[in-house]
């Protein structure tokens with residue numbers, strides 16, 4: 001393959017993302033983890049699946065960073081996931097330290113890479129990556145909106161008994177309890193769901209979406225969701241690797257857009273070869289704007305709380 005993607009963290013999300021990347025034959029994959037043997041074992045296992053899955057992507061598992069040099073994209077999933085009863089924000093002190101250490105390594109060896117951050121609390125971890133890497137803002141983005149929108153789409157399709165392929169949804173804001181699903185911009189075959197479903201049903205789907213991560217954590221008991229999160233990170237990577245210029249909701253560093261300054265928050269962006277090529281500004285109602293501001297305030301509080309960790 002002429003593209004290389006490094007996935008840091010060979011746990012549930014990281015290993016699944018590696019699998020999807022190579023099975024879609026998008027790139028060679030380097031899988032890195034601190035646990036000895038785990039990235040090597042999973043990489044070998046994926047390599048042995050290749051003849052059956054019919055792909056020629058090379059998968060390398062390692063505990064060091066040398067093999068990651070010159071990566072086009074680095075997907076960072078290293079860190080601890082939440083347990084039942086925990087919020088994503090409870091992970092901040094542990095994962096901020098891990099994120100800093102990982103970014104220092106990858107930024108030196110892949111100075112032109114786009115970083116896709118997955119570890120939680122997502123928006124705060126994007127800040128750590130931005131500050132540690134010194135990369136321009138277009139090359140740091142967080143995965144949350146694509147996942148939250150996919151959850152909303154899945155619930156819309158279940159509710160109306162229609163193909164998921166006919167659904168589109170937009171979820172903006174921080175990746176937490178204050179996320180902002182936008183029913184007005186969520187459609188089935190181009191028809192806004194506000195014309196297809198009652199307000200009560202939409203409210204119920206919105207609430208299930210906002211609690212989508214917690215619903216899976218409470219079912220799994222140990223660990224959090226990983227199939228859909230991995231798919232979401234890989235959709236973002238694909239748009240960058242193929243320069244597809246897809247419009248996807250991602251955590252992006254805003255400098256005035258949507259009236260928000262100096263903060264990573266989920267907004268629609270155009271993703272191409274250089275990362276974020278444009279922040280798309282859509283018109284929000286007063287209510288939607290207030291919800292986005294509330295979400296931004298929650299992210300700001302968490303970012304401020306990290307100052308005590310330094």
Ligand SMILES: NC(=O)c1ccc[n+]([C@@H]2O[C@H](COP(=O)([O-])OP(=O)(O)OC[C@H]3O[C@@H](n4cnc5c(N)ncnc54)[C@H](O)[C@@H]3O)[C@@H](O)[C@H]2O)c1
Nearest residue numbers: 009010011012013033034078079080081118119120143229
């Ligand atoms: N943004 C999202 O929407 C989203 C969705 C799902 C999960 N997540 C987050 O992604 C992270 C990973 O989730 P998971 O389910 O894969 O967890 P996991 O425990 O299965 O995997 C995490 C891996 O990171 C590794 N790790 C820890 N410190 C490391 C370091 N310094 N260097 C390299 N590897 C290191 C661990 O050894 C482990 O294998 C969690 O923080 C989780 O909350 C985010």
